[in-house]
Amino acid sequence: MTIPAPPPWESLQPVEPVWDRAVRRGPGVANVLLVAVTAMVLVVLAWFLGSSLGAGALIMCGVLALIPLSICVAGLMWIDRWDPEPRGALWFAFLWGAGISVVAALLLGSYVTELLELALASTPSEVIGPVLQAPLVEEIAKGLGVLVLVFSRRSHFDGPVDGIVYAGMVGAGFAFTENILYFGAAALAGGGLGGLVSVFVIRGLFSPFAHVMFSAALGVVLGLAVARGGTRHIFVAFVVGLVPAIAGHMLWNGGLLVLFTDFFEFYFLIQLPLFCAAIASIMALRRAERRLTEARLGGYAAAGWFTGQEVQMLATRGGRSQALGWARRIGRHQIMVAFIRSATRLAFTRQRLLAGHDTQLNTARERLLLAEVTRLRSELLAPAGR
Numbered sequence: 001m002t003i004p005a006p007p008p009w010e011s012l013q014p015v016e017p018v019w020d021r022a023v024r025r026g027p028g029v030a031n032v033l034l035v036a037v038t039a040m041v042l043v044v045l046a047w048f049l050g051s052s053l054g055a056g057a058l059i060m061c062g063v064l065a066l067i068p069l070s071i072c073v074a075g076l077m078w079i080d081r082w083d084p085e086p087r088g089a090l091w092f093a094f095l096w097g098a099g100i101s102v103v104a105a106l107l108l109g110s111y112v113t114e115l116l117e118l119a120l121a122s123t124p125s126e127v128i129g130p131v132l133q134a135p136l137v138e139e140i141a142k143g144l145g146v147l148v149l150v151f152s153r154r155s156h157f158d159g160p161v162d163g164i165v166y167a168g169m170v171g172a173g174f175a176f177t178e179n180i181l182y183f184g185a186a187a188l189a190g191g192g193l194g195g196l197v198s199v200f201v202i203r204g205l206f207s208p209f210a211h212v213m214f215s216a217a218l219g220v221v222l223g224l225a226v227a228r229g230g231t232r233h234i235f236v237a238f239v240v241g242l243v244p245a246i247a248g249h250m251l252w253n254g255g256l257l258v259l260f261t262d263f264f265e266f267y268f269l270i271q272l273p274l275f276c277a278a279i280a281s282i283m284a285l286r287r288a289e290r291r292l293t294e295a296r297l298g299g300y301a302a303a304g305w306f307t308g309q310e311v312q313m314l315a316t317r318g319g320r321s322q323a324l325g326w327a328r329r330i331g332r333h334q335i336m337v338a339f340i341r342s343a344t345r346l347a348f349t350r351q352r353l354l355a356g357h358d359t360q361l362n363t364a365r366e367r368l369l370l371a372e373v374t375r376l377r378s379e380l381l382a383p384a385g386r
Contacts, residue, residue: 003303003350004370034092034152042099045177053184061183064200065176068208072172075209079282080165082289083344089153093166096145097173097215104141105134112137127257135214135249138174139242142211143218145170147238150222151231154358155365158348160223161285167219171211178211179203202263207271210252213278217244220285229355248274290315296347305370306343314343332380339376342369 050058113133120128146167150157157166186199221241225233252271260266294315301311313319320340327336346369352362 003299003305004367032088034148035088035095038092038095038099041103042095045099045103049177049180049184053180053188057184057187058180061180061187064183064204065179068179068204069172069176071208072168072175072212076165076168076172076212079161079168079286082161082286082293083158083348084341085156085162085165086153089149089156089166090169093145093149093169094173094176096148097142097170097175097211098177099173101138101141101145101170101174102177105138108137108141109133127254131250131254131257134253135246138211139214139218139245139249142167142170142174142215143238143242143245146215146219146222147234150226150234154226155361157223157226158351159227159285159289160220161282161289163219163221163223163226164216164282164285165219167215167217167222168212171213171215174215175208175211206267207252209275209278210271213275214245214249214252216278217248218242220281227351227355229352229357290317292351293344293347296350297343299350300346300370305373314340315347327380335376335379339373339380342372342376345369346373 046058053061113129116123116128116132117125120132123132146163149166153166156162182199182203183196186196189195218238218241221237221244222234225237251274255266255270256263259270294311297306297311297315300306301308306314313323323340324333324336327333346366349362349366349369353359353366
C-alpha cells in the first residue's frame, strides 16, 4: 500500500482529525465497560477475602503482595516503554488477572480436580491439584483475558512484545491476588511470623515473575498471530499458546514434587535459567521492534514525511535519548515524548496496513497520525516564547 505524499514542507499545518471521531468512540466505551466489570468482580473478591481472612490480615497481606506486584509492573513498564500501551487496557488486564481469572480458578478448580482424579485414578492427589489442575484452569482463565484484549484493543496489539505486556499484566494481577491468599493462609496457619516470612521470600522475592512468565508465553504466540493479519489464526494461536503456558506452570509447580527435593537446587537449575531465557527472548523481541520502527519510518522518509535524521532520532535508543535531553533543556519534553510516541504508532500502523489489517480503519488512523506528527514537529521547532 502506497504511502500518501506529504504537502509542501512550508504548508504543513495541523489537520482537524474529523475522520478519527468514529474510530475512537467505540474502543473508549468498550474499555470503560470492560474495566468497570472487572473492577466490580475484584471488589466482590476482596469482600470474600476479607470475610475469610479478616480485615487486618487482608490489609497486611495486601501490603506484602504489593511488593512483588511492584517488581512485576516495573519490569513490564520497562518492556513497554518503546511503544506504551493504553493505560485503560493495562488496567483491564490487571483487573482481569486479579479478579475474574482468580474467581474462575476458585469456582472451577474443584470440579476439574474431580474429573482429573476420575481420569487419572492412579495419580496421587497431591500431584493432580498443583501440577495438573492449577496450571490448566489458571492459564486458560488468564489467557481468556488476553484474548479479549486481542479483539477489544486490536489497534494497540501489534505483535509479540505487546502480547508480553498485556499477558504479563494479567499474570501480575493473578499473582497479586494469589499471593494474598498464600500469605493469608501462612499467617493463619499458626506457624507464627516465620512461616509468613518464608512464604513471602519464596513467592514474593525469589519468583515474583512466575505467573507473568507463564502468561507471557501465550502472549507471544498471540502477538505473532496478530502480526500475520486477519483473525483466522487467533483462536488457533490461543490454543497453541496455552501449551507452553500450561507446561511451564506444570514444571514450576511440580518441580519439587516430581523432579527435586531441595528448593534451592530446583531454583538454580530450573527456575533461574528459565527466567534468564525469558529475559533474553524479550530483549531480542524488543530489538526486532526497534528495527521494524526504523524500517517503516524510513519508508515515510523516502516519501518526504521525515528527514533521515528524524528517523534516526525517532527509531533508535540513542537518538531518542538525545532528543529527549534536548527537548527537556528547552522546556518541550512532553511535546517530544508525544512526537516519539505518535511516530512509533505511525510505524506500527504502516506495518498493520502492509499486513492487511483492517485497511479502512488503519488508513484513517495513518492520516490522523501523519497530521499529528506534523503538528508536533511544528510545536517542537517553533521559536521560543511563541
